[in-house]
Every structure is written in C-alpha cells, then in structure tokens.
Amino acid sequence: MTHPLASSVEILAFDIFGTVVDWHGSIVREMAQHHPGVDGNAFALAWRAGYRPAMARVMSGELGWTLIDDLHRLILDGILPQFGLSHLGQAERAELNRVWHRLSPWPDSVEGLTRLKRKFTICTLSNGNIGLLTNMAKRAGLPWDCVLSAEVFRAYKPDPATYLGVARVFDLPAAKVMLVAAHHDDLAGARGCGLHTAYIERPLEFGAKQRKDVSPAPGNDLHCRDLIALANVLGA
Amino acid sequence: MTHPLASSVEILAFDIFGTVVDWHGSIVREMAQHHPGVDGNAFALAWRAGYRPAMARVMSGELGWTLIDDLHRLILDGILPQFGLSHLGQAERAELNRVWHRLSPWPDSVEGLTRLKRKFTICTLSNGNIGLLTNMAKRAGLPWDCVLSAEVFRAYKPDPATYLGVARVFDLPAAKVMLVAAHHDDLAGARGCGLHTAYIERPLEFGAKQRKDVSPAPGNDLHCRDLIALANVLGA
Numbered sequence: 001m002t003h004p005l006a007s008s009v010e011i012l013a014f015d016i017f018g019t020v021v022d023w024h025g026s027i028v029r030e031m032a033q034h035h036p037g038v039d040g041n042a043f044a045l046a047w048r049a050g051y052r053p054a055m056a057r058v059m060s061g062e063l064g065w066t067l068i069d070d071l072h073r074l075i076l077d078g079i080l081p082q083f084g085l086s087h088l089g090q091a092e093r094a095e096l097n098r099v100w101h102r103l104s105p106w107p108d109s110v111e112g113l114t115r116l117k118r119k120f121t122i123c124t125l126s127n128g129n130i131g132l133l134t135n136m137a138k139r140a141g142l143p144w145d146c147v148l149s150a151e152v153f154r155a156y157k158p159d160p161a162t163y164l165g166v167a168r169v170f171d172l173p174a175a176k177v178m179l180v181a182a183h184h185d186d187l188a189g190a191r192g193c194g195l196h197t198a199y200i201e202r203p204l205e206f207g208a209k210q211r212k213d214v215s216p217a218p219g220n221d222l223h224c225r226d227l228i229a230l231a232n233v234l235g236a
Numbered sequence: 237m238t239h240p241l242a243s244s245v246e247i248l249a250f251d252i253f254g255t256v257v258d259w260h261g262s263i264v265r266e267m268a269q270h271h272p273g274v275d276g277n278a279f280a281l282a283w284r285a286g287y288r289p290a291m292a293r294v295m296s297g298e299l300g301w302t303l304i305d306d307l308h309r310l311i312l313d314g315i316l317p318q319f320g321l322s323h324l325g326q327a328e329r330a331e332l333n334r335v336w337h338r339l340s341p342w343p344d345s346v347e348g349l350t351r352l353k354r355k356f357t358i359c360t361l362s363n364g365n366i367g368l369l370t371n372m373a374k375r376a377g378l379p380w381d382c383v384l385s386a387e388v389f390r391a392y393k394p395d396p397a398t399y400l401g402v403a404r405v406f407d408l409p410a411a412k413v414m415l416v417a418a419h420h421d422d423l424a425g426a427r428g429c430g431l432h433t434a435y436i437e438r439p440l441e442f443g444a445k446q447r448k449d450v451s452p453a454p455g456n457d458l459h460c461r462d463l464i465a466l467a468n469v470l471g472a
Contacts, residue, residue, distance in 0.1 A: 069407065121374060131406045134382040138357060146370040146383045151405075169387075170367045171305065 002235030005221055008176065009196055009234075012116055013125035013148065013166045015157075015181035016133065018205040020113070020124075020142065020227070021103035023048065028207065030099050038083050041207050046082070050075030055127065055156045065154055067129040073097045100128070101135040106202070110141050112227025119236040121145045125166055125179065127156045158189030167195070180230065184217045191219055198222035198230055238471030241457055244412065245432055245470075248352055249361035249384065249402045251393075251417035252369065254441040256349075256378065256463070257339035259284065264443065266335050274319050277443050282318070286311030291363065291392045301390055303365040309333045336364070337371040342438070346377050348463025355472040357381045361402055361415065363392045394425030403431070416466065420453045427455055434458035434466055 017023050024044045031040035054071040057063045076097055080086055088096070116122055123146040124133050133147045146169075150156045153165040167174045174194030181187050182202040191197050198221060201214035216223045224230040253259050260280045267276035290307040293299045312333055316322055324332070352358055359382040360369050369383045384402060391397040403410045410430030417423050418438040427433050434457060437450035452459045460466040 121370060123370070129405070130382060130384070130388070134357065134359070134406075138381050145374050146366060148366075152366070152388055169365070170370075 003222065003233050005178065005196055006119070006234040006236075009178045010121060010172060011166060011170055011177045012120045012122050012198075013163075013177055013179050013195075014113075014122065015179070015183065015186055016124055016126035016128055016136070017103070018202055019180065019182040019200055020109050021105050021136065021140065022204070023100070023103050024205060024207045026103040027099055029104075030096075030102070034096075035083075035085065038085065041209060043079070043083055045206065045210070046079045047072070047075055050078065059156060059159070067132075067151060068127055069097065069100070069129055069132055072100055101132050102139060103136055105140045105142060106226065108226040108228045110143075112229075112231050114143055115231040116227070116234065116236045117143050117145065119234065121170070123148045123166065125157070125162060126150070157186055160189070160193050163190045163193040163195050167193075178221070180227075184220075187217070187220055196221045198224060200227065200230065201225050239458065239469050241414070241432055242355070242470040242472075245414045246357060246408060247402060247406055247413045248356045248358050248434075249399075249413055249415050249431075250349075250358065251415070251419065251422055252360055252362035252364055252372075253339070254438055255416065255418040255436055256345045257341050257372065257376065258440070259336070259339050260441060260443045262339040263335055265340075266332075266338070270332075271319075271321065274321065277445060279315070279319055281442065281446070282315045283308070283311055286314065295392060295395070303368075303387060304363055305333065305336070305365055305368055308336055337368050338375060339372055341376045341378060342462065344462040344464045346379075348465075348467050350379055351467040351472045352463070352470065353379050353381065355470065357406070359384045359402070361393070361398060362386070393422055396425070396429050399426045399429040399431050403429075414457070416463075420456075423453070423456055432457045434460060436463065436466065437461050 014020055027044035028040035031038050031043055054075055058066050080088060113122055122144060124144055125148050126133055127150045129151045130147055130149045133149055137144055148166060150162060153161045155161040167177050178196040178198055179187060179190035180198045180200060182200045182205060187197040187199055203212050203214050205212050222233060224233060250256055263280035264276035267274050267279055290311055294302050316324060349358055358380060360380055361384050362369055363386045365387045366383055366385045369385055373380055386392045386398060389397045389401040403413050414432040414434055415423060415426035416434045416436060418436045418441060423433040423435055439448050439450050441448050458469060460469060
C-alpha cells in the first residue's frame with residue numbers, strides 16, 4: 001500500500017556515502033587490488049573516521065571552506081604512515097584519493113533511484129563536492145535530476161542551511177522535501193528543519209565485521225530496508 | 237571526421253536559454269493559449285529585453301544576490317501594464333513566471349545531448365537558477381550529468397567566476413572544458429578564461445520576424461548548426 005506522503009512530497013534528497021554507495025566495500029576492494037599488504041578494513045575505517053573531525057575544523061572556522069576532496073586528502077596523508085604507505089608519491093596519493101569518486105552503489109540503488117525518479121525529483125544532498133558526486137553518478141549510473149552538495153550551500157550537514165537549502169532551491173516548503181539517509185543524526189537534522197525523513201537500513205555500511213545497528217528511531221516517517229523498498233512504499 | 241578537441245576536452249558546459257531551449261517560441265505559445273489578445277512575440281521580446289539590465293543591477297550591487305526566477309518576476313511585473321495585463325493576480329503572475337521552467341528544447345537538443353553524454357560529462361552553465369534548470373530538464377528530458385548555475389557561483393555570466401567555476405568543480409584545467417552557446421559574447425567570456433568554445437546557430441532564437449545573424453566569429457573552436465552537428469563533429 002502506498003504511503004500517504006507519496007502524494008505530498010515532491011523532492012527526494014539522498015545522503016550518498018553509506019546510503020546510496022558502499023564506501024567501505026569499495027575502499028576495501030581497491031586496497032586489495034593495489035595495496036594487498038594493507039588491512040583494507042582498518043584502512044577504510046580510519047579514513048572515514050577522520051571525516052567528522054575534519055569537517056568540524058572547517059565549521060569551527062579553524063580551516064576555511066574546504067571541499068571534501070581536499071579533506072579526504074588531508075586525512076589520507078595523515079593515516080598513510082600508520083599503514084606503512086608513507087612512500088606513496090603525490091600522483092599515487094591523488095589517484096587513491098579519487099577512490100571516493102569511484103564508490104560502487106549498493107545493489108538496489110540504481111533500480112530504486114530509477115523507479116523513484118519517475119514519480120519524484122531526485123537529488124543528492126551530500127557533504128561530498130559536486131565534481132565528486134557527478135563523477136560517481138556517471139560511473140555508477142545514478143540518475144540524479146540534480147546534484148546538490150554542501151558545496152552549493154557552503155555548509156556541511158547537519159547545518160540547517162543544507163536541508164533548508166534544498167527546499168529553497170526548489171521554492172517549496174520544507175514539508176515537500178524528504179531526506180533519505182542511513183544515518184539517524186542526519187535525519188534528525190532534516191526533521192528539525194521540517195523535512196520528512198526516510199531511514200534506509202545499511203547494516204554492512206562499516207563492513208561485515210562491524211555490523212551496524214539498524215533499529216528504527218522514533219520520528220522518521222519511513223523505515224526501509226533499501227531503495228527498492230522505498231520505491232515500493234512510495235508507489236514509484 | 238572527428239575534431240581533435242574531442243580527445244582532450246572532458247566537460248561540455250551548455251548555455252541554456254536560446255542554445256538548448258527555445259524561450260521565444262515557448263513564451264509565444266503560452267501567451268497564445270492563455271492570453272490570446274496579447275502580441276506574444278512583442279511580449280516575449282520585452283520580457284527577455286529586461287534580463288540584462290536586471291542582472292546588471294545585481295552585479296553593480298544595487299540589488300543583492302537575486303535568483304533569475306525573481307528577476308524574471310520583477311521584469312514581468314514591469315511589463316504587464318504595457319500589454320494590458322495589469323489585472324493579473326499574484327497566483328496568475330507566479331504561474332506565468334514559471335513559463336521559464338517549461339521552455340521547450342529545440343528539436344535537436346535531446347538527441348544531441350544524449351549522444352554527447354556518452355562521451356563527455358555534460359552540464360548546464362546558465363544564469364538560470366538550479367530549481368528552474370532542474371524542473372526544465374525533467375520536463376523536457378534533458379539528460380544533464382550535473383546542473384551548474386550562476387546560483388552555485390554567486391555570479392552571472394560573463395563573470396569569469398562562472399567559467400572558471402566549472403573547471404574548478406571538476407578539478408580540471410580550463411582547457412578541458414568547452415562552453416557550448418548560441419551567443420558570441422558568452423563564448424568570448426569563456427575563451428578569455430581559457431575554455432574552448434563551440435558556437436551553435438540558433439537563427440530563430442528571437443522568432444522568425446527577428447532572424448538572428450549566425451555568422452561565425454573568429455576565435456571559436458567550433459561552429460555548428462545544432463547539437464546533433466556538434467555530436468557529429470565530436471564523434472559522439
């Protein structure tokens with residue numbers, strides 16, 4: 001049965017890292033291929049763990065506005081020594097850093113998005129920069145109507161400027177926009193701005209060794225296993 | 237024979253109004269349908285004629301940063317009296333202003349872009365706002381990889397921040413980007429920033445009564461009849 005929100009929501013804004021694409025698995029696979037001596041699981045987790053502290057340095061004003069590509073590189077340069085990769089040169093580091101442009105979608109993402117696009121305007125709302133998101137979409141076949149990013153709003157999620165920015169871009173009330181994400185804190189930020197929210201379970205986001213708790217949180221309008229389930233519940 | 241630039245350019249950035257969509261014909265058709273007593277040709281030309289002066293007021297600092305939707309509305313409110321449409325209420329004016337979201341593509345645009353997208357990253361580079369460009373693309377089937385706009389760069393073309401902004405978004409040298417436009421001044425701005433340029437003939441941009449001179453200008457890398465011809469010359 002189609003959820004009533006299907007007839008009032010117009011824009012679906014998607015978190016990307018973890019929600020639409022599998023950053024952990026993609027990085028593990030690239031490391032296995034190019035640096036087989038490194039523990040890819042630990043490497044992926046260390047790289048991702050630097051993400052929030054790096055954004056916090058920007059949002060506090062310690063660093064000026066910085067694209068995620070550059071934050072990823074800062075973090076990468078910091079963790080290479082502990083994985084025995086200090087010898088990597090500039091070109092190798094740049095190439096490795098671009099793995100974030102090459103992340104693979106979860107198996108349901110392309111089908112789910114393609115169906116949802118028929119009924120809704122679908123856009124990204126990611127802290128990733130526009131170029132990263134566009135390169136990723138082109139490679140993975142993610143059929144966005146529009147690529148929105150922290151770069152457009154000059155603020156990272158969960159800054160309200162990002163959630164409200166989506167509504168403003170489309171000149172719609174916040175209640176016409178639904179954020180789709182695999183992270184409860186992101187959804188809480190959107191909900192606080194009046195957006196609707198859909199939680200997507202991604203139990204393997206951090207790899208099979210660190211299975212994620214995907215329990216429902218109160219307050220989300222929808223709780224779906226994946227993007228095909230979301231398309232089903234929204235009648236798309 | 238494929239042009240040598242086909243193997244070095246990576247990003248094609250498209251001007252929209254006049255280059256990809258037919259603003260004059262679309263407005264004339266809407267006026268004929270909803271306000272048949274009005275001279276649609278004169279109305280479309282008057283509306284568009286207010287565009288540059290309105291942007292100039294923003295760029296001079298007289299007006300703060302303003303989306304094109306709002307500039308279109310300012311101009312519309314200004315011209316309604318001279319066309320005997322002062323009686324239109326707020327809702328009717330808002331609906332009429334949205335005609336810019338409903339502009340029809342030229343007959344070659346969807347096929348040309350679809351072919352070019354296979355070989356290049358294709359994006360908009362328009363003074364139109366993101367919501368306008370996204371709504372237009374969804375309705376018309378324009379298959380952008382990414383919607384870039386003056387809104388992203390907080391500057392209107394021909395400000396160098398827009399042309400250089402495209403290169404920066406994709407972290408590429410300006411020479412990897414080609415601007416595709418039906419206006420020589422836009423192309424000159426891009427060329428001045430080191431982008432490559434392709435001129436598209438749109439002799440009917442201002443309607444059949446005001447046929448446009450589509451003579452080549454020196455300096456453009458390519459001069460094509462339409463977007464299918466561009467796909468042909470770029471081997472897409």
